[in-house]
Amino acid sequence: MSAALLAAALFGAIAAIQASIIRKHGLLSRPMLGVLVAYLVGWLLHLVAIAELPLYLAQVGVGASLVVTALLASFVMGEPLRREHWVAVAAMVAGLGILAIAAGDIGQSTFTDRTTIALYSVLATVGLLGWLAWRSTHPLAGVVLATLAGVAYGLSPIATRALVDFSWEPDTLATAISIGLFGSLGFLLYSVALNRTSVTAATSPQILLQTAIPAAVGIALFNDEVRDGWWPLAISAFVISVAASVVLCGAETRLDLLDAADVESADT
Template sequence: MSFAWGLAAGLAAAALFGVAAVAQAHAVRRQDHRPHGLRDFVRVSVRDPWTLGVVAAYLLGFVLHVVAIWGLPLYLAQATVAMSLPVTAVTSLVLHERLQPVHWWAVVLVTAGLVLLSVGSGEPGELFTSVWFAVLLWAGVGVLVLAARVGVGWSGAAIATLAGLGYTGSAVAVRGAESADLMGVAAALSVGVYGLLGFWLYSVALDRAPVSAASAPLIVTQTFVPSLIGVVALGDGVRPGWWPGIVAGLLMSTLGAVVLSGDGISSPVNTP
């Protein structure tokens, strides 16, 4: 798969995810009863047409994201999806969440960091499956479920970070999900479980924080952690001489996201 197709798919996924995040916030906040447990969340969500529409948008975005993961280094695939943050920042105006000038500069910083990552990227590593890979994926599911139970009363930003770990697991698992053997099937099944956990936790975070403030820690987590795993463990390459640019790009995009997660964004409002 060509670099251009992977990049285009990642950016298209970012646009979908950015708009879907705001729609998801609206879906969560419009409910009279806002379930925070996973079982209650699923029970309520499958009966809500708005939430089902959000899920459909995320599924389409996920398919495009998979194309990006298979065609790009994992750090670049995640970084292109992180472009959903400026899309979310603009779209969140629909919910009357106003950004201050410093937050718009943060959006610019995130975008510039992603450009550096794009220019400095090398070849993606090979698809990866093994017994240990599958075992670690499912162990991660268990740890995330435990963390979610312990952190049910945490702040929106903290829960969004857990959601980012859910989407991290999903992205990493995709690298081993193309194989038709038993380990590939195990990896493919974990993709859906991680995705469900991420969606649930992100919904809880959106109920407790403005959309941009909840999205920033999620995007930082789902960009940084898979990037590190991709380079260290999955063989993702960097263009010769571009390591400083890759590091700078990650730091810039992370700093911008941290600024966006801070104070100064109007609180979420209930939408009928």
């Protein structure tokens, strides 16, 4: 859990920096190398969390990155949070606490030919749809890109389970390779989405899908467990945590005001 929260702190801090760099310097720029290094460190911490926790708890823990971003906006950047954002922060903390108590044993981590083929089929589909959305000039293209980024980011931790009991079997090796492919695709789609739409529109579907997809797959396919008698509380805590994430995306968009202020200052 400590690894998940450390990853959340890193991801939360780098989110605002990534948006600012992309809008000022573009996707292919030297400052983006630092962002990539930070994401790699965060992924290693995320890997530790995935190895030790059920996927639903690891993903909600990392999703707490929005709390970090919101608090940075409030205390460091002078962007006061509204009442609903403080309620969302408290709800996220409470949801994480309940999920941590309710979490049971980790399920299996083996992959078969069928699951490996399914992963690569989704990877190809998301890549194709992402290319089409990137080419599109429709006003909702940015939201579509962010949604596809959420799918890619959601499947990356699923594939990461292959590293928990790693072997040199073809299925495990192919699944392990897909981790980097999903992560790179998600990073690219999310970066482009940040340049095509607001941070809220880009982050809300990404956080929702990268949390919900691994949680559902972990329970349905990997048999991740919840403690006996804790299912109602665990489900409620998960829903509350995801809802809090979506609300906090609204606080993250306030960072856009900083970019506008920088432009106005430069003009004057």
